[in-house]
Amino acid sequence: MPEPSTDVLIIGSGHSGGMVAKVLTEKGISCLMLNAGPVVDFEKDRDLKPAYELPYRGLKMPGRLEHVFQSTEFNANTWVDEKEVPYTYDPGKPYNWVRVRLFGGRSLFWSRQSFRLSDYEFKAKDHDGFGENWPISLADLAPYYSQVEEIFQVIGHPDGLPQYPDGNFVVDNSTWSGAMQRFIAAGKKLGVPVCKARSAMGRDGLASSINLLLPDAFATGKLSAVSNVVVRELTVDKNSGLVNGALFVDRHSKREMSVKARVVILAAGCLESTRLLLNSRLANSSGVLGHYLIDSLYGPRIVCSVPEARDGKSTPELMEGDALIPRFRNINTKEKNFIRGYAWNVWGSTGSMDPRNFADYGASLQKKLDSYAGSGFEMSLMGEVLPYYEHYVSIDKHVVDAWGIPVLRVHTQYTDNEFNMARDAVDTGAAMAEAAGFEVLSKSYEPNPPGYSIHEVGTCRMGDNPKTSVLNKWNQSHDIKNLFVVDGSSFVSGGWQNPTMTIMALSMRAAGHLADQIRQGNI
Numbered sequence: 001m002p003e004p005s006t007d008v009l010i011i012g013s014g015h016s017g018g019m020v021a022k023v024l025t026e027k028g029i030s031c032l033m034l035n036a037g038p039v040v041d042f043e044k045d046r047d048l049k050p051a052y053e054l055p056y057r058g059l060k061m062p063g064r065l066e067h068v069f070q071s072t073e074f075n076a077n078t079w080v081d082e083k084e085v086p087y088t089y090d091p092g093k094p095y096n097w098v099r100v101r102l103f104g105g106r107s108l109f110w111s112r113q114s115f116r117l118s119d120y121e122f123k124a125k126d127h128d129g130f131g132e133n134w135p136i137s138l139a140d141l142a143p144y145y146s147q148v149e150e151i152f153q154v155i156g157h158p159d160g161l162p163q164y165p166d167g168n169f170v171v172d173n174s175t176w177s178g179a180m181q182r183f184i185a186a187g188k189k190l191g192v193p194v195c196k197a198r199s200a201m202g203r204d205g206l207a208s209s210i211n212l213l214l215p216d217a218f219a220t221g222k223l224s225a226v227s228n229v230v231v232r233e234l235t236v237d238k239n240s241g242l243v244n245g246a247l248f249v250d251r252h253s254k255r256e257m258s259v260k261a262r263v264v265i266l267a268a269g270c271l272e273s274t275r276l277l278l279n280s281r282l283a284n285s286s287g288v289l290g291h292y293l294i295d296s297l298y299g300p301r302i303v304c305s306v307p308e309a310r311d312g313k314s315t316p317e318l319m320e321g322d323a324l325i326p327r328f329r330n331i332n333t334k335e336k337n338f339i340r341g342y343a344w345n346v347w348g349s350t351g352s353m354d355p356r357n358f359a360d361y362g363a364s365l366q367k368k369l370d371s372y373a374g375s376g377f378e379m380s381l382m383g384e385v386l387p388y389y390e391h392y393v394s395i396d397k398h399v400v401d402a403w404g405i406p407v408l409r410v411h412t413q414y415t416d417n418e419f420n421m422a423r424d425a426v427d428t429g430a431a432m433a434e435a436a437g438f439e440v441l442s443k444s445y446e447p448n449p450p451g452y453s454i455h456e457v458g459t460c461r462m463g464d465n466p467k468t469s470v471l472n473k474w475n476q477s478h479d480i481k482n483l484f485v486v487d488g489s490s491f492v493s494g495g496w497q498n499p500t501m502t503i504m505a506l507s508m509r510a511a512g513h514l515a516d517q518i519r520q521g522n523i
């Protein structure tokens with residue numbers, strides 16, 4: 001029997017895979033999508049067992065999914081099982097890798113914060129001389145951001161700040177709570193902007209690839225998809241040097257299979273795409289494949305109490321609502337001990353407070369908890385992490401996954417820039433809260449391990465120079481013109497922003513370019 005073949009093979013079904021599938025099939029190009037995990041039956045799986053029927057009462061099973069802070073007994077099957085697909089690191093330099101292999105990938109569970117990068121990120125080197133500029137600017141990506149924002153129904157307020165570019169928003173005209181108004185006023189005095197947050201509303205309660213992207217692709221009749229198949233490596237035509245398909249394995253039966261393709265698009269999630277390329281020994285004439293691993297700095301936080309909301313006086317008008325402080329450092333000023341900048345997620349709360357915020361116990365603690373309930377005001381940091389060649393992933397020759405595929409070893413850690421940034425952020429945030437008249441109950445300067453933010457990007461970066469980058473500005477391999485990588489691995493710098501809007505805008509742009517190249521007969 002001849003080997004099955006397709007025009008475009010897409011590996012991965014998340015935000016990036018879904019986006020390229022939609023764009024290509026709508027342009028009449030046939031695609032086959034392979035995905036490592038199963039299709040989710042949301043209707044069936046939505047019913048949760050009562051906590052009393054679960055051995056750990058819904059909490060996390062000890063020793064299971066130790067790197068996935070979101071995991072509980074209710075959702076444990078959502079995440080990639082670390083025993084089935086392990087990864088390694090130096091125990092002194094831990095890394096949290098949070099993966100989802102269900103059909104739709106992490107788009108099923110993301111928190112939907114939706115931001116554009118600005119030219120402070122795309123052209124970061126021009127501002128401080130560190131690293132590399134991206135080969136594109138905001139102007140190149142803006143039309144694609146606008147389309148993605150439309151599809152994902154991003155709600156936000158235009159603020160006119162160059163470091164927080166406005167978009168094609170469902171306009172958020174909600175009023176600020178009383179506490180937030182005081183916080184905004186305190187920020188003004190310190191030169192710190194406080195803006196409306198921006199997030200994808202999606203449709204019908206979901207903002208995922210499986211409801212906003214893939215249905216359009218399937219409707220064209222041009223997309224076929226196979227779930228529960230794990231791609232092992234890409235194959236190459238020895239004469240042309242082009243990729244010509246992939247070897248993959250059935251997740252359950254472990255049967256080995258292959259498929260031929262005219263073009264291959266990797267959309268397996270940043271580190272899985274890089275792992276596939278490293279295992280295939282491809283696209284690395286630059287020597288930078290796997291290098292410049294970036295994520296976001298998470299962990300530092302501040303918990304406050306708004307005195308006027310204590311003792312039963314909390315109201316939604318005083319306390320409810322959230323805000324975002326976009327980057328304000330190193331825009332018009334130059335900080336002494338760190339480059340780039342950070343943002344704060346800020347929110348008020350009308351619920352009970354975490355006892356860990358109080359140095360107390362027993363009846364006295366209970367009294368405080370009763371009094372402070374409904375008065376919480378919290379801030380949590382998102383800081384830019386710098387890209388270094390020395391922060392990288394490689395293949396661990398000694399460990400394989402459940403299908404015998406060599407796993408990744410992650411080599412990374414935070415540097416003084418991130419630690420200094422965290423210190424400035426927490427001190428400045430606490431000063432703002434105090435200036436607003438809030439009581440600061442606790443503050444933490446401590447970053448969580450790299451990867452915790454679930455914003456891993458880089459390792460397959462784009463650039464104009466094939467000697468220092470893996471992909472060109474169209475997410476296309478410099479070495480192999482019919483190979484594209486469209487997930488976050490193409491990022492040159494991370495910014496403070498959550499990455500997914502940029503991942504999708506890049507995927508949309510890359511797919512449009514690929515369609516043009518196919519039409520012109522260049523690929």
Ligand SMILES: Cc1cc2nc3c(=O)[nH]c(=O)nc-3n(C[C@H](O)[C@H](O)[C@H](O)COP(=O)(O)OP(=O)(O)OC[C@H]3O[C@@H](n4cnc5c(N)ncnc54)[C@H](O)[C@@H]3O)c2cc1C
Pocket residue numbers: 011012013014015016017034035036037070098099100101102103104105106107109110111112113114229230231232267268269270272276454455486487488498499500501503
């Ligand atoms: C809890 C949570 C909250 C988040 N919140 C935000 C947020 O607020 N804002 C934001 O911007 N981002 C957020 N993110 C990150 C965001 O989800 C990701 O950036 C984005 O979904 C990545 O999309 P992707 O298509 O590149 O990769 P993924 O969604 O990881 O998709 C990769 C797909 O590839 C498949 N795959 C992997 N390896 C193979 C293989 N070998 N063979 C076949 N298939 C393979 C997987 O099955 C998976 O379906 C969050 C993530 C999580 C988990």
